[in-house]
Amino acid sequence: xxxxLSQKHYIDPDIFAKEQKQIFSKLWIFAGLxxxxxxxxxxxxxxxxxxxxxIQNFAGEIKAFENQCAHRQAPxxxxxxxxxxxxxxxxxxxxxxDGHVKSIPHQEALYHFTADEKEKxxxxxxxxxxxxxxxxxxxxxDPLPIEEQFTDEFRQQLTTISxxxxxxxxxxxxxxxxNWKLNFENVLDYNHIPxxxxxxxxxxxxxxxxxxxxxxxxxxxxxxxxxxxxxxxMEMQVxxxxxxxxxxxxxxxxxxxxxxxxxxxxxxxxxxxxFLIQQFDPIxxxxxxxxxxxxxxxxxxxxxxxxxxxxxxxxxxxxVLDEDRALLEGLQSNLYDNGKPSYxxxxxxxxxxxxxxxxxxxxxxx
Amino acid sequence: xxxxxxxxxIGCGIVFETIASTWPQLSQGERKLQLIRLDSTDDAANAxxxxxxxxxNTEIEIFAAIDQNALNFARLEIYGQARLLGLxxxxxxxxxxxxxxxxxxxxxxxxxxxxxxxSGASIGNNTLINTGARIDYGxxxxxxxxxxSGASIGxxxxxxxHVVIGSDINxxxxxxxxxxxxxxxxxxxxxxxxxxxxxxxxxPSAVHIxxxxxxxxxxxxxxxxxxxxxK
Numbered sequence: 078x079x080x081x082l083s084q085k086h087y088i089d090p091d092i093f094a095k096e097q098k099q100i101f102s103k104l105w106i107f108a109g110l111x112x113x114x115x116x117x118x119x120x121x122x123x124x125x126x127x128x129x130x131x132i133q134n135f136a137g138e139i140k141a142f143e144n145q146c147a148h149r150q151a152p153x154x155x156x157x158x159x160x161x162x163x164x165x166x167x168x169x170x171x172x173x174x175d176g177h178v179k180s181i182p183h184q185e186a187l188y189h190f191t192a193d194e195k196e197k198x199x200x201x202x203x204x205x206x207x208x209x210x211x212x213x214x215x216x217x218x219d220p221l222p223i224e225e226q227f228t229d230e231f232r233q234q235l236t237t238i239s240x241x242x243x244x245x246x247x248x249x250x251x252x253x254x255x256n257w258k259l260n261f262e263n264v265l266d267y268n269h270i271p272x273x274x275x276x277x278x279x280x281x282x283x284x285x286x287x288x289x290x291x292x293x294x295x296x297x298x299x300x301x302x303x304x305x306x307x308x309x310x311m312e313m314q315v316x317x318x319x320x321x322x323x324x325x326x327x328x329x330x331x332x333x334x335x336x337x338x339x340x341x342x343x344x345x346x347x348x349x350x351x352f353l354i355q356q357f358d359p360i361x362x363x364x365x366x367x368x369x370x371x372x373x374x375x376x377x378x379x380x381x382x383x384x385x386x387x388x389x390x391x392x393x394x395x396x397v398l399d400e401d402r403a404l405l406e407g408l409q410s411n412l413y414d415n416g417k418p419s420y421x422x423x424x425x426x427x428x429x430x431x432x433x434x435x436x437x438x439x440x441x442x443x
Numbered sequence: 444x445x446x447x448x449x450x451x452x453i454g455c456g457i458v459f460e461t462i463a464s465t466w467p468q469l470s471q472g473e474r475k476l477q478l479i480r481l482d483s484t485d486d487a488a489n490a491x492x493x494x495x496x497x498x499x500n501t502e503i504e505i506f507a508a509i510d511q512n513a514l515n516f517a518r519l520e521i522y523g524q525a526r527l528l529g530l531x532x533x534x535x536x537x538x539x540x541x542x543x544x545x546x547x548x549x550x551x552x553x554x555x556x557x558x559x560x561x562s563g564a565s566i567g568n569n570t571l572i573n574t575g576a577r578i579d580y581g582x583x584x585x586x587x588x589x590x591x592s593g594a595s596i597g598x599x600x601x602x603x604x605h606v607v608i609g610s611d612i613n614x615x616x617x618x619x620x621x622x623x624x625x626x627x628x629x630x631x632x633x634x635x636x637x638x639x640x641x642x643x644x645x646x647p648s649a650v651h652i653x654x655x656x657x658x659x660x661x662x663x664x665x666x667x668x669x670x671x672x673x674k
Contacts, residue, residue: 158653249650384623385513
């Protein structure tokens with residue numbers, strides 16, 4: 078079956094710009110980890126739908142604002158994660174927890190703002206939903222009800238598993254020269270594993286998990302957005318780690334958990350002991366930042382070497398990612414404007430579903 | 444004159460093999476060497492626990508020699524286990540190393556051939572300084588670190604515990620490297636690095652560990668979503 082997406086969908090800057098408006102500015106997008114915002118004034122920064130965003134803990138309440146000072150547009154917070162009052166480094170303007178200007182140094186001497194002008198100086202606030210330890214943001218003025226994007230069952234699954242996250246997270250971002258959609262399709266495509274990861278990933282998983290597909294059947298009349306985000310599991314030979322007695326793991330051991338979070342997250346867990354969130358952050362039509370956040374299950378006893386453990390696993394995951402990157406970067410560089418669409422088999426039904434919803438979202442009129 | 448105790452060298456890797464092969468120079472023929480060579484660094488303390496418990500602490504000293512595996516925690520497992528058993532650990536300095544008399548060097552340290560430890564510098568316990576490395580005036584390297592061959596640590600630099608500084612890395616003067624960092628791309632580093640920073644050729648930019656001290660105390664709510672704020 079021909080894919081509904083053409084090669085142009087992966088290379089065209091105009092289509093990319095439209096995606097930023099129609100998808101990343103309309104849907105709930107994963108923004109970061111609640112576990113790292115538990116302290117007062119703890120914050121994280123992101124760019125979503127082209128908008129710089131900060132998410133900060135204000136006396137226990139998590140809020141999201143545009144990360145631009147109302148004065149001269151300097152970023153209010155700089156680091157990916159940090160802990161600092163909400164104030165601008167440029168001229169010292171500070172803000173309240175509702176995004177209004179709290180104080181302006183030398184206001185009387187230099188600015189002469191009226192009370193009315195000061196009242197209007199405020200930061201744009203965005204909608205937030207926190208599912209377990211996962212923070213989602215929606216930058217639309219009229220946010221989509223989250224249950225239209227994620228079912229109750231899926232949100233409950235995310236809440237449960239993310240409740241097992243440890244408070245130490247190793248994080249990095251890997252610039253990759255391919256379109257973000259290729260990576261989401263790649264994680265849905267389990268059949269690539271034996272070919273792309275023969276030494277790294279394939280030996281760990283049960284052969285049966287990747288050797289059959291349901292018979293081809295007619296697609297439902299309309300694929301729901303909420304059907305694109307779901308959890309699945311498969312058997313995996315999970316190595317016994319010396320530290321695992323010191324954590325409270327999630328679920329059955331020897332299980333590989335995957336959570337596909339549309340549009341751009343693949344959240345996996347190895348044995349409920351290691352958790353990895355991969356997000357395919359769109360930068361341009363042919364450039365994606367693959368953001369990796371990795372943590373163990375919550376400690377029941379202190380693990381002194383936790384930082385070394387995290388670093389060791391992140392390196393392993395990066396080697397797997399590099400195998401995907403080499404393949405996808407080659408694929409991306411081979412695409413051209415009038416090239417043929419992909420031709421999908423029965424096991425790729427979810428790629429068809431993703432394409433259908435994507436096109437619906439892209440055509441929806443504001 | 445009392446005969447110095449024999450040495451039991453435990454571990455595997457570059458430093459282990461270097462000490463084993465240069466032992467005649469290091470001991471000047473006065474001490475015997477016993478080797479406990481490990482096949483792997485996994486669970487090292489358990490692997491050698493029985494052998495360590497059979498050693499007589501009045502007749503021998505031990506040296507734990509595992510390279511920088513797991514930010515030096517693998518070596519610490521053996522060194523720590525030996526100390527718990529009351530065994531004495533020693534520091535080994537290659538005869539060609541140059542050590543300022545007022546520098547301070549802890550136990551279970553290795554100072555490799557041609558390394559230079561300048562005046563006022565200090566090296567914490569269980570830290571390995573490899574061939575040709577240079578530690579400048581007043582630099583402080585904490586316990587459980589690794590300084591690779593040819594690396595240089597500028598004057599007054601402070602290096603936290605469990606740090607790996609790879610070969611041919613130059614740390615500029617007066618900077619601080621927080622604990623649990625690994626710098627493994629040759630080059631000059633002139634600014635401080637926060638705790639939990641990793642620089643490695645496998646990654647195009649620095650990797651960071653972030654921690655929230657109270658995160659485990661604040662469990663997520665049990666209902667499916669907690670709406671915290673909306674426009």
